[in-house]
Amino acid sequence: MSAHSVDYVRTTMLTQEPPPGVEKGYVAWTRKNLLATPKDSVLTILAILAIAWFLPPMIKWLFIDASWTGGGRGVCATVAQGGSQPDGWSGGCWAFVGAKFDQFLFGRYPIEERWRPIVVGALFIALLVPMLIPKVPHKVLNGILLFVALPVVAFVLLLGGMFGLPFVETPLWGGLMVTLILSFVGIAVSLPFGIILALGRRSTMPVIRMICTMFIEIVRGIPLITVLFMASVMLPLFLPQGMTVDKFLRALIGVSLFASAYMAEVVRGGLQAIPKGQGEGADSLGLSYWQKMYLIILPQALKLVIPGIVNTFIGLFKDTSLVSIIGMFDLLGIVRLNFSDANWASPVTPLSGLIFAGFVFWLFCFGMSRYSGFMERLLDKSHK
Structure with missing residues (x-):
């Protein structure tokens, strides 16, 4: 060993140090994830201020000042009792959504025949749920029923014209029904x-x-x-x-x-x-x-x-x-179509309808995203 290498060889052992403490609880999580560095602390404070600025007005508009019941534009074109919005405005017009809810689901499908899409929707849920649960057996049979038998049954029920069912032309279809059919088939x-x-x-x-x-x-x-x-x-x-x-x-x-x-x-x-x-x-x-x-x-x-x-x-x-x-009028299309109803014309009606449609889209997309994460974790565990 050369004389120069001796300088790099330790001759004494390091002193023993206590083991790192195990940090648990909300305080430890907050310190680690939100206040770990000065930059994180500043960003956390700014985020809290932004939430405090935007969240109360949003809650007030969406829930407190909102109109939940009623039968016309009068319930949405005026300030709700105790409301604080400008003249001519109120909170969300959820009475409009409630009055048009059936159309948002089925479009212009005949009212007396709407039991048909309801039956198709129930069959779809009954076959999809066990297909998505890994522990449920008979996946092959379930897949055949879901992807082969169900489309045939749905075609007969929704379109009609056979087995004594009245014919319902597709231009009358609409709402969430069309959105789900298009996305499922796609x-x-x-x-x-x-x-x-x-x-x-x-x-x-x-x-x-x-x-x-x-x-x-x-x-x-x-x-x-x-x-x-x-x-x-x-x-x-x-x-x-x-x-x-x-x-x-x-x-x-x-x-x-x-x-x-x-x-x-x-x-x-x-x-x-x-x-x-x-x-x-x-x-x-x-x-x-x-x-x-x-x-x-x-x-x-x-x-x-x-x-x-x-x-x-x-x-x-x-x-x-x-x-x-x-x-064709899917969920968003049928919501926008109902904006032209003079009985519900008000400054907040379009925004309320669009928020409802956006929430429904988000709900389905978020569900698909969470199920994707679940399957990734499940497959990672099964291959370890």
């Missing part, structure tokens, strides 16, 4: 079709790779509103004389294909993240291409891109509001 179609497109884009066959690549790039290069406009206005021009396609069906196809292109790129990102050794190992076992993808590659790839998949689902759910361009 989600159910876009995931498998997106997987096929992603596999096709990575295919070694030039023709298939070129077709899938062109479809993905063309669809991703144009906005959804253009797809819907072309499906509604341009498509009938290419059909034979006298032949037509239902407007709602055009919207379903346009939304599904649009979401499939984005889903394909999400899935392709997951496929590219899988090491080549996984595929080579499957080849060494003599597995076919589809066995390799189904048993080894896709389960790992889809697990990696769960956030991206759910993000695409959330975007699709919100984009359903664009169907108003082709004369």
Whole structure:
């Protein structure tokens, strides 16, 4: 050992220090997460001041000064008792939401036939809930009932014209019912079709790779509103004389294909993240291409891109509001349509309706986001 290296060799042991204390409770959490540094403390104080500034007026407008019951614009166009808003204004006009609630759910669907969408909604919940709970058995049967049997039953019940049910044309459909149908069909179609497109884009066959690549790039290069406009206005021009396609069906196809292109790129990102050794190992076992993808590659790839998949689902759910361009009224469209009702015309009616629609959209999107986090944690635990 050289003389210079001796300076870097410790000759005495460090003195023993007490173990770090275990900090628990709200005070420790606050100190660690909100007041850890001077910068964190300043930001925390500013956030508290902002909340104290905005929250009381919001609560006052949303709840205290709000009009909850009534039968016309008079309950919303005047200051509520004890209210503090300017003349001609009150708090939220929730009486408007309550009076139009049925329309917000079903649109202009005939009142005497609204039991049909209610039955479809009940079947949807009854099949979806066990599908989302990992411990519930018989997932294959549940999936067949949810994605195959339910669409057939829903088609017969909602449209009618058979089995003694009166025919209800799709232009009368609207509200949350249309939003859920569009998003459910779009989600159910876009995931498998997106997987096929992603596999096709990575295919070694030039023709298939070129077709899938062109479809993905063309669809991703144009906005959804253009797809819907072309499906509604341009498509009938290419059909034979006298032949037509239902407007709602055009919207379903346009939304599904649009979401499939984005889903394909999400899935392709997951496929590219899988090491080549996984595929080579499957080849060494003599597995076919589809066995390799189904048993080894896709389960790992889809697990990696769960956030991206759910993000695409959330975007699709919100984009359903664009169907108003082709004369269909989803939840947001039917809310805006009711703004023209002179019986409820007031300065706060539009804002109240939009807040209600935004809350419903947020509720569904937040639910999908939380379930995505739950599945990520569950899959991480199951693979540890």
